[in-house]
Amino acid sequence: MSKSDELLSLKGRTALITAGASGIGRAAALLFAAHGAHVIVADIDAARCEETVAEIGRQGGSGEAHAVDLGDQQALDAFLDSVQAGHEVLDVLFNHAGITGPPGLDFDAESWRACMTLNTWVPMVMTQQLLPSLRRSQAASIIFTASTAGIVGVPGLPVYAASKGAVIQFMKSVALTLAPEGIRANAICPGGTDTAGLRAAFQEGTIESSLAAISAMVPLGRLADPLDIAKAALFLAADTSRYMTGTVIPVDGGATVGARS
Numbered sequence: 539m540s541k542s543d544e545l546l547s548l549k550g551r552t553a554l555i556t557a558g559a560s561g562i563g564r565a566a567a568l569l570f571a572a573h574g575a576h577v578i579v580a581d582i583d584a585a586r587c588e589e590t591v592a593e594i595g596r597q598g599g600s601g602e603a604h605a606v607d608l609g610d611q612q613a614l615d616a617f618l619d620s621v622q623a624g625h626e627v628l629d630v631l632f633n634h635a636g637i638t639g640p641p642g643l644d645f646d647a648e649s650w651r652a653c654m655t656l657n658t659w660v661p662m663v664m665t666q667q668l669l670p671s672l673r674r675s676q677a678a679s680i681i682f683t684a685s686t687a688g689i690v691g692v693p694g695l696p697v698y699a700a701s702k703g704a705v706i707q708f709m710k711s712v713a714l715t716l717a718p719e720g721i722r723a724n725a726i727c728p729g730g731t732d733t734a735g736l737r738a739a740f741q742e743g744t745i746e747s748s749l750a751a752i753s754a755m756v757p758l759g760r761l762a763d764p765l766d767i768a769k770a771a772l773f774l775a776a777d778t779s780r781y782m783t784g785t786v787i788p789v790d791g792g793a794t795v796g797a798r799s
């Protein structure tokens with residue numbers, strides 16, 4: 539590890555990443571492992587979960603795969619039990635899983651609940667249930683993936699935006715609640731990031747033009763790469779950010795800064 543990498547070292551630490559088998563979560567799993575963490579990868583996609591952990595192994599890191607539908611309360615409870623049984627100490631909890639949810643105002647109780655469950659309930663209950671393990675860490679860091687949609691108005695995604703706004707406010711209160719114990723909590727707000735999840739939001743045949751249209755609205759002129767977001771998560775996980783808690787960090791190429799002319 540070079541001197542600059544030491545600043546971001548997670549050597550000897552255990553990190554849990556939800557939705558760690560694809561896109562941003564996968565990039566973070568590989569990056570955290572490359573910086574020394576043992577990474578618990580949780581994802582509903584069993585095959586991709588195993589593949590991510592295999593890739594961590596090929597790169598000389600350490601990880602374990604947990605195939606779990608986090609939106610299923612029984613499965614979530616069983617997963618939390620197994621994490622607690624297997625790991626006395628948890629140093630990094632990266633609450634990353636989330637879905638876009640129903641488009642526009644076209645929601646009903648079921649689609650609302652599915653979005654709110656994964657985006658809001660799951661990070662809340664994971665933080666609550668894993669707190670004893672985080673308390674045993676000397677450097678606990680909780681990271682939430684919110685979204686630029688949680689800080690500025692975006693058209694077409696009111697339920698998603700509400701779920702991410704809730705995550706941000708939850709994080710701020712957790713940060714203040716746990717600060718006396720030295721446990722940190724921060725949120726990342728990615729802008730448009732080129733992942734399978736973003737591509738799936740557009741109809742076949744319009745994907746590239748839609749991504750180009752989003753890129754054109756970004757001051758830095760492109761979508762984020764998953765690694766752009768994962769690097770911000772690594773910064774929040776490591777001691778380099780040890781005096782930061784309660785922060786909301788847009789990683790969006792300047793998209794939420796303000797007027798451009």
Ligand SMILES: NC(=O)c1ccc[n+]([C@@H]2O[C@H](COP(=O)([O-])OP(=O)(O)OC[C@H]3O[C@@H](n4cnc5c(N)ncnc54)[C@H](O)[C@@H]3O)[C@@H](O)[C@H]2O)c1
Nearest residue numbers: 557560561562581582607608609635636685730731733735
């Ligand atoms: N990609 C973007 O443009 C963007 C922008 C802002 C915020 N985000 C946030 O990033 C997160 C998603 O990351 P991504 O873009 O890398 O997505 P992605 O589509 O690449 O990956 C999503 C992962 O979540 C997993 N997953 C879905 N439902 C699950 C469930 N019920 N239980 C467990 N795992 C489940 C999938 O299997 C997949 O591996 C979400 O919280 C999303 O709101 C993404």
